[in-house]
Amino acid sequence: MSGVNLSNVIKKYGETKVIHGVDLGIEPGEFCVFVGPSGCGKSTLLRMIAGLEETTGGEIRIGTRDVTKLDPAQRGVAMVFQTYALYPHMTVAENMGFGLKMNGHPKAEIREKVGRAADILRLNDYLTRKPKALSGGQRQRVAIGRAIVRGPEVFLFDEPLSNLDAELRVEMRVEIARLHREIGATMIYVTHDQVEAMTLADKIVVLRAGRVEQVGAPLDLYRDPDNLFVAGFIGSPAMNLLDAQPTEGGVIVPALGPDVIACRRPGHVRELVAGFRPQSLTIQPGTTHRVEMTEALGGVSFIHCATQGQPKLVIETKGSHVERPGAAISLQPNPAEMFLFDKTTGHRLR
Numbered sequence: 001m002s003g004v005n006l007s008n009v010i011k012k013y014g015e016t017k018v019i020h021g022v023d024l025g026i027e028p029g030e031f032c033v034f035v036g037p038s039g040c041g042k043s044t045l046l047r048m049i050a051g052l053e054e055t056t057g058g059e060i061r062i063g064t065r066d067v068t069k070l071d072p073a074q075r076g077v078a079m080v081f082q083t084y085a086l087y088p089h090m091t092v093a094e095n096m097g098f099g100l101k102m103n104g105h106p107k108a109e110i111r112e113k114v115g116r117a118a119d120i121l122r123l124n125d126y127l128t129r130k131p132k133a134l135s136g137g138q139r140q141r142v143a144i145g146r147a148i149v150r151g152p153e154v155f156l157f158d159e160p161l162s163n164l165d166a167e168l169r170v171e172m173r174v175e176i177a178r179l180h181r182e183i184g185a186t187m188i189y190v191t192h193d194q195v196e197a198m199t200l201a202d203k204i205v206v207l208r209a210g211r212v213e214q215v216g217a218p219l220d221l222y223r224d225p226d227n228l229f230v231a232g233f234i235g236s237p238a239m240n241l242l243d244a245q246p247t248e249g250g251v252i253v254p255a256l257g258p259d260v261i262a263c264r265r266p267g268h269v270r271e272l273v274a275g276f277r278p279q280s281l282t283i284q285p286g287t288t289h290r291v292e293m294t295e296a297l298g299g300v301s302f303i304h305c306a307t308q309g310q311p312k313l314v315i316e317t318k319g320s321h322v323e324r325p326g327a328a329i330s331l332q333p334n335p336a337e338m339f340l341f342d343k344t345t346g347h348r349l350r
Contacts, residue, residue, distance in 0.1 A: 001185055002063030002076070002153040003028040004049060010057035011044055011210075018044055019210045021058065026188065026203070028063075031180050033189045035197040036207035036233070042190045043158055045207070049188065050079050050156050062153055078147035079156040082163055084139040086131040093118075093127040096145045110149075117148040120182055121175070137168040141175065148183070157189040161196065173199055195236055198222070206230050228346040231275050231339060237302055237314040240281065244274035244340070251340065253333070255310040256281075257288055261335050266349045275339035278302065278316035283323065286330025289313070291323045305329070 004026040011019035019041050026032045034042035047053040049060060051072035060068045067075045086095050096117060097110040118124045121141045131139055140160060147155055157176075161169045177200055180187055191197055197204050198218045206213045206221065206229075214226045218234075225231035231239045244251045246269065250262040253274045266272060283303065292312065295302040303315040303323050315331065323329060340349040 033201035041210040076153035078152035271343035280337035
């Protein structure tokens, strides 16, 4: 079990820089998730750690070793991809042990390691089957098993659940979390799905345009975002972000009405953005907002409201009462749960 350290890591394609000097430390045994929108560089960064992409600048260390220039096979990592990439003519056991067989390991050792991985992944009943006889989730477990038998120092996952349906994604999230608890290995996981990131990670790395925006535990990023991007990206539904104006005693958020929301005056910043999580807005009688759509999910509902000249708002409500589309309402913010940002720089005002 080894940690991973990146120091000023850079990736260029020609003159185009796509990874901009990333510094990052991942502790031994930590489950670290790279998350961000499409094109942010998360898969590129993972492939650089794996050795599948050349590092233009900086240093990558796994444990005490500098692996920056090493071939993938020499790095002590195993990667699980989006596609299962199983050999259709081989059984589950043969697929899982193929890498060891190609490297000349004894048959008895291969059987032992495949059996141990099958126990962990609950694949014992499927070892003689071929991939076509397996479900999508079972095939992904075989792909993970193929990584386990190699006994790597670090596991790398590149959006491994993106090809599964919603129910299987939840099931496999549970399986991967259990796997991490049982084997305790260092794992680095790439996803665009921030729900996956929040539920799996010990540490989340939020990336945008090849740069690290913030690193922290899932709930720390949710409760204490450093900037507008992280605030809007972490959380489902996303945080409501609205223009605000500083005034004596606090701020005014025109989209919520003319009342002053009491808070510490935000210095000399003139253009503000106020952020409210969906649960930080309460529906009140009134006519300032119009309901556009309601997502009634049972114990919780999400009310989507139109706001003139501003982004649409999402409000979380609990209970059986559901606001109908077209209904007129007003919204009461909770000042204690308001976030303020400098609109020009995007930085959080604390």
